[in-house]
Amino acid sequence: MHEETVYDALTxxxxxxxxWAFGSGFDDPLAGVDTTVPDGVDAADxxxxxxxLGDDALVLSQRLTEWLTRSPELxxxxxxxxLALDLLGQARLLLARAGSVGFLGRSRERATDTIPHEDALAxxxxxxxxxxxxxxxxxxxxxxxxxxxxxxxxxWRLAIFARLTTSRDPVLxxxxxxxxxxxxxxxxxxxxxxxxxxxxxxxxHRRAQDAVDAIWPLTADLCSPTDVETRLRDAGVAxxxxxxxxxxxxxxTHVLEEATLQVPPWPGxxxxxxxxxxxxxxxxxxxxxxxxxxxxxxxxxx
Amino acid sequence: xxxxxxxxxxxxxxxxxxxxxxxxxxxxxxxxYEVFVRGKRGLNHVHVGSLHAPDDEMAVHAARDLYTRRxxxxxxxxxxxxxxxxxxxxxxxxxxxxxxxxxxxxxxxxEIPDDVPHI
Numbered sequence: 001m002h003e004e005t006v007y008d009a010l011t012x013x014x015x016x017x018x019x020w021a022f023g024s025g026f027d028d029p030l031a032g033v034d035t036t037v038p039d040g041v042d043a044a045d046x047x048x049x050x051x052x053l054g055d056d057a058l059v060l061s062q063r064l065t066e067w068l069t070r071s072p073e074l075x076x077x078x079x080x081x082x083l084a085l086d087l088l089g090q091a092r093l094l095l096a097r098a099g100s101v102g103f104l105g106r107s108r109e110r111a112t113d114t115i116p117h118e119d120a121l122a123x124x125x126x127x128x129x130x131x132x133x134x135x136x137x138x139x140x141x142x143x144x145x146x147x148x149x150x151x152x153x154x155x156w157r158l159a160i161f162a163r164l165t166t167s168r169d170p171v172l173x174x175x176x177x178x179x180x181x182x183x184x185x186x187x188x189x190x191x192x193x194x195x196x197x198x199x200x201x202x203x204x205h206r207r208a209q210d211a212v213d214a215i216w217p218l219t220a221d222l223c224s225p226t227d228v229e230t231r232l233r234d235a236g237v238a239x240x241x242x243x244x245x246x247x248x249x250x251x252x253t254h255v256l257e258e259a260t261l262q263v264p265p266w267p268g269x270x271x272x273x274x275x276x277x278x279x280x281x282x283x284x285x286x287x288x289x290x291x292x293x294x295x296x297x298x299x300x301x302x
Numbered sequence: 303x304x305x306x307x308x309x310x311x312x313x314x315x316x317x318x319x320x321x322x323x324x325x326x327x328x329x330x331x332x333x334x335y336e337v338f339v340r341g342k343r344g345l346n347h348v349h350v351g352s353l354h355a356p357d358d359e360m361a362v363h364a365a366r367d368l369y370t371r372r373x374x375x376x377x378x379x380x381x382x383x384x385x386x387x388x389x390x391x392x393x394x395x396x397x398x399x400x401x402x403x404x405x406x407x408x409x410x411x412x413e414i415p416d417d418v419p420h421i
Contacts, residue, residue: 075364078367078368079367082371192359196356196360
């Protein structure tokens with residue numbers, strides 16, 4: 001009988017003992033999915049919608065990544081890294097979908113031909129071409145504000161993705177199906193923290209309440225659909241954000257009440273801004289950091 | 303400032319962007335947990351490391367984030383390190399040496415056929 005290392009018990013299939021560090025049992029969520037644009041759907045609309053959801057994930061991922069080397073605890077640092085990577089994966093799939101239906105804008109002119117669509121879109125668009133919502137792009141603030149924003153963002157995105165699994169676009173449905181488990185974990189992670197911060201010390205409660213008061217107004221334009229979303233909703237591809245409003249509010253109210261936090265009045269709907277590329281200066285700064293390396297060395301590989 | 307313990311030290315180093323240090327020492331009171339993970343084809347949980355967490359529920363989820371990143375496990379156990387009773391290295395001789403010369407405790411006198419699976 002051969003000596004087993006402790007890690008043999010942890011890997012699934014392994015034909016080469018040296019590969020335990022690379023894990024095992026991975027599968028591709030988009031394997032075998034039909035990528036043609038469904039009938040009656042405008043490719044530009046579909047690409048624009050994928051960018052909305054993809055930019056949300058990309059920008060929020062970047063905000064979470066800003067905590068790396070700055071987190072209060074090592075465990076939280078790795079958690080932020082995992083959350084950011086989940087969202088980056090969603091962003092990659094969505095941006096790739098936008099690119100594959102031809103929605104590239106001017107990013108292709110600026111990027112070299114060798115990089116994939118999602119990289120061109122991520123690194124060579126200008127801030128005004130990003131379609132993220134203000135909630136995702138807002139500054140992280142302190143730990144409480146980051147977790148409260150994550151709670152709101154993840155709850156909202158999970159509700160949207162839960163309905164997207166029946167989209168007529170098979171790729172969107174597959175992306176949503178994969179993302180749901182991730183987003184449920186994000187929401188639960190944020191909720192666990194909000195419960196402990198709200199129902200914690202006087203200091204954590206104060207910071208959590210300040211965070212809630214600051215984040216709530218950012219939800220104002222989340223539920224105002226653009227024309228693109230309305231057309232795609234009619235075509236059975238997208239989700240009208242107004243449909244999820246009540247469910248999201250119920251979940252958030254429940255969590256905040258358990259955390260002994262005051263729920264601020266819900267902001268009335270305002271016309272979409274972020275979805276149309278109208279952003280504050282924080283997006284320009286975030287995009288500048290995100291793209292700085294790629295823009296300086298467009299053909300870099302490693 | 304509490305003394306630096308041998309527990310890994312990261313809990314003793316102030317970090318974080320805007321959290322004041324004078325917080326009543328709450329951060330330094332996160333207990334240490336030992337983490338055990340069972341793989342998809344494993345029969346038993348294996349000790350993979352330790353972490354600090356504010357309570358049991360957060361410890362399980364922190365273990366998910368820290369120790370199952372590479373698709374390793376299906377089950378996680380966390381135990382407070384304070385609840386683990388360990389043998390002392392000083393007692394190594396009286397505890398373990400006597401079994402070294404008792405050959406009759408090992409099944410060395412049986413012939414195991416080649417087609418009997420790994421025991």
